[in-house]
Amino acid sequence: MTTTETRTTMRAARLERFGPPEVVSVGDALRPEPDARELLVRLRATTVSIADHRLRTREVPRGLGLVAAPKIGLFRPRVRTLGMEGAGVVEAVGAAVTRFAPGDEVMVMRGAAFGCHAEYATVAETGDVARKPAALSFEEAAAVIFGGHTAVRYLDLVDLRPGVEVLVNGASGAVGSAVVQLAAARGATVTAVTSGRNTALVRSLGASRAIDYTREDFTATDAPRPRYDVVVECVGNAPYSRVRHLIRPGGALLLVIADLAGMIGAGIRPRRRGVLVNQSGGPMGPALMQRVAALAESGDLRPVIDRTYELDEIVEAHRYVDTGRKRGSVVVRIP
Template structure:
């Protein structure tokens, strides 16, 4: 089968199309023909080995240290079940599904496998494969982190980095729960985040949302950029509130427990688990329109290097879809 492969770390040009063996499903697995996936920040990180400060050794068992451990990137996919293992009972060939392989990657290829009880769910019926693929990476992250907080009408939520794959999903899901969302983004993305449900927009190029003396207070801050650690934003969070660190370096991870105990603010750098149940909820949110896909650009598999180049700009809005099937 075709796959986008890396044999060394580096710039987008290290990615190349190759013929690799088609995976064989184990008895409890589905073999899925990939129709669409995305090139995400995770792919960029695994390709370039550019990880948050202090995390290189921690990530080595997954990413590799001198050479990539994973040769085919791609965390997630939307596709069609091609065949099922002998023990599979709830899926059949022809079923349309969404799959999250997470750190095992492998979705930038014609086929992937996933355990029946793993992170797989039926594709939202009213979404194309491109659209379904576009909600998985950000939606999965947003659901996992927002599951850890109680928000609803009257809650104030600030999303730092509201225009990325994760931010666009968090804005939508927080607004769908009734929270008042403040989105931190650049002026060029203000209309986008408003259309997703943000009530207020702060242009980070003109205003420091965390400036000392700022009167605004939030129940939850969701940090998706890497420049809003506890020390910078704790004074903005109400007692009993939460700082959700979608992106955290090693010092921030190590300090989170202590900060939580001392401040009464929940500092979470992990998010919760998803599983098959979470994937079904994610699909239902997409089908109901609470989580709409934000597709910036779409590339064919043989344009994968271009897709990586675009993700490397750091300016993508929502998802960059990679069409495989």
Template structure:
């Protein structure tokens, strides 16, 4: 099969399309013919080892010390089941699915294996593969963080980095929960973030949200520049700071900060769950969740996709078209195509 492979750490040019063996599903695995994936900030960090301060050694242990341990990147897939292991009961060949591979990677290839009890669910009937895959990385990550708080109607939520893959998902999911949502992004992305449900948008290029007197029940930091030391005073009693991106100091001090302040501070994404993906699918099929994608690249243009993501100014997701195919016919699909931006994730 064809796959985007990187054999050393470095810039976008290290990723090239090669022929590699097709994976063989184990007894509990589902083999997916991949039609679409995304090139995410996680792929950028894995390829370049450009990680938050203090995490370089841990990243090396996970990704590989001298060369990549997993040579095919891609944390998410949308495609069709082509084979299943002997113990698989939930899926059958021909099923259209989306799945989160997580730290196993492997999505930037024509085939990928996923455990049937992993984060995998039926693809939205209202979306193409390229639209559906945008639900996965940002959506399941935002959902996993928000699962850790009691998000009730009327709660106040601030999403820092509201135009990235995780940020756009956090805005939509918080709004679906009945929260009053404030998004922080550039002024150029104000209309898009507002369309996703934000009640208020702060342009970080002209205003510093930490200088305001406004307080929040939940702050979701998708950028990495809002540690507890900077925003703790903006949290209401019993509030939560969800650190989607944090340096080593922020990760290590999170439990201590929680005990000391009485506010939840966490840098842990927890567990990726199929139920969370299924919720996203339900929201998308009912028109209550939008796919947000900025650009789509063919697998053969993988290096260009990485160059674009490296710039750090994308909106939503950058989609990677791995194989030709549109999936089910769209019926009122909610998709927000974009052309430029400054998101993270």
């Protein structure tokens, strides 16, 4: 490779059409260049998340197909390089950047802009970027970003303290495992809904009780059920209509995933009982990423890594995420 090619191209996983994991291929792409207020980050690790699965397959929650089309694309993908987040080293900075310098190790969340399944990505200095905790490897740092970022945004909407009862549906995924840890760290009593094979994991993360959804319907109404101050829905199968009898008056339902009907209904029906229902979470920004990094540094947020792949194995990573059985994060190393 010539010097010019090194400066202008990079390796990236590209998506040319919707479909199975095989529609993703690794090849050369143009390397982005930072503007005056951006960082260019040489990524060392990223993850394949449920968001990547949705953009690749165009499988979005029911009723949201047309709503999502402007971002995802109707017939062909609008986003060609997936990957919402990553960890790496600052390669270069724009002329107006003051908080970072080349050589800094950072954590980056590009969110809906995607682009982290590649050797390089840019991020605004005022965007979701923070210094990586020194004690974490790049793979560990990448593993905490997606779940930790989402968990903090939603949990900030409620008052978690000792005595508060929290139920987490989908407690072993990237977001759910982070919610369990952070709620427990704030003193809440956590009940985790997961499969039987993951009960030991969620207990190790701080859950006081685990419900195996393959053996027990945690929403069943034919028997008395515990009631909760906060229900965090990370799967998409527990809208307000299904869990309202589990939520105490004045409680909250945090919909990390919801279909269109659930989102519309959630904004109307709960108000009579004073229940907060939210499907968007709190604000993003550098302060949020700094908090995620601090939580990881303190040990309140530990990385949960299911499997690790190389960038050239990204099809296998997508294939595994498609099984729906991943625990925590599926990490991709970028050599």
